[in-house]
Amino acid sequence: KTSPHIPYLKQCLSLAEQSPPRPTNFRVGAVLLSRKDNDPTFTDDRILSTGYTMELAGNTHAEQCCFSNYAAVHKVPDDQVGEVLPVEPGRKLIMYVTMEPCGKRLSGNAPCVQRITQTTEGGREGIHKVYFGVKEPGTFVGESEGCRMLTEAGIEWEHVGGLERDILTVAFAGHENAAEEVTTALGERETNVDDI
Numbered sequence: 001k002t003s004p005h006i007p008y009l010k011q012c013l014s015l016a017e018q019s020p021p022r023p024t025n026f027r028v029g030a031v032l033l034s035r036k037d038n039d040p041t042f043t044d045d046r047i048l049s050t051g052y053t054m055e056l057a058g059n060t061h062a063e064q065c066c067f068s069n070y071a072a073v074h075k076v077p078d079d080q081v082g083e084v085l086p087v088e089p090g091r092k093l094i095m096y097v098t099m100e101p102c103g104k105r106l107s108g109n110a111p112c113v114q115r116i117t118q119t120t121e122g123g124r125e126g127i128h129k130v131y132f133g134v135k136e137p138g139t140f141v142g143e144s145e146g147c148r149m150l151t152e153a154g155i156e157w158e159h160v161g162g163l164e165r166d167i168l169t170v171a172f173a174g175h176e177n178a179a180e181e182v183t184t185a186l187g188e189r190e191t192n193v194d195d196i
């Protein structure tokens, strides 16, 4: 019995495959949706937006594009996306990403955890929980801070196992020694039973 989150991570993976390969980042895909409380089979999910790395001009991240696409549809600047996300009693905003949202970016651009956290400002619930398929490998920033920063902001997160190799293979595609980096990244995480 596979986790009901897997189909969404597979949708994110398909998005990530559209990202132009670069040695300077990872190819990631993100989906933003609204989910009804107590709906265990997600029958009433509503997809709000999608995004993938470098979908939009410049050095853009998947989560960043996901928010930016939604903001554009609602005719607000990116930093006001929190004001146009739906606030519906009995529903929560959920984000799926193939990779843990970044807490730091070598380029110095705003990290995605900051963009996610911004949606909870102004007394709005904003993003309730983030599901991701792999933690960020150490390639660029070493020990990733994304999860810790989400927790600090009171935003729930959960790693959904099972697709690590696929996600990392897509993420690293533009890198010099992609195969070795995938193997290393797979080794980085403690292998536990349900991931084998």
Ligand SMILES: Nc1nc(=O)c(N)c(NC[C@H](O)[C@H](O)[C@H](O)COP(=O)(O)O)[nH]1
Binding pocket: 024, 025, 026, 027, 028, 052, 053, 054, 059, 060, 061, 062, 063, 097, 099, 100, 101, 102, 104, 105, 106, 107, 108, 109, 112, 136, 140, 141
């Ligand atoms: N979650 C996530 N989604 C993405 O779309 C993406 N590209 C990354 N990548 C994280 C990695 O840490 C940064 O790509 C490097 O730190 C380089 O930073 P820039 O991307 O140039 O700002 N992470």
Ligand SMILES: [Zn+2]
Binding pocket: 061, 062, 063, 064, 101, 102, 111, 112, 113
């Ligand atoms: Zn990011």
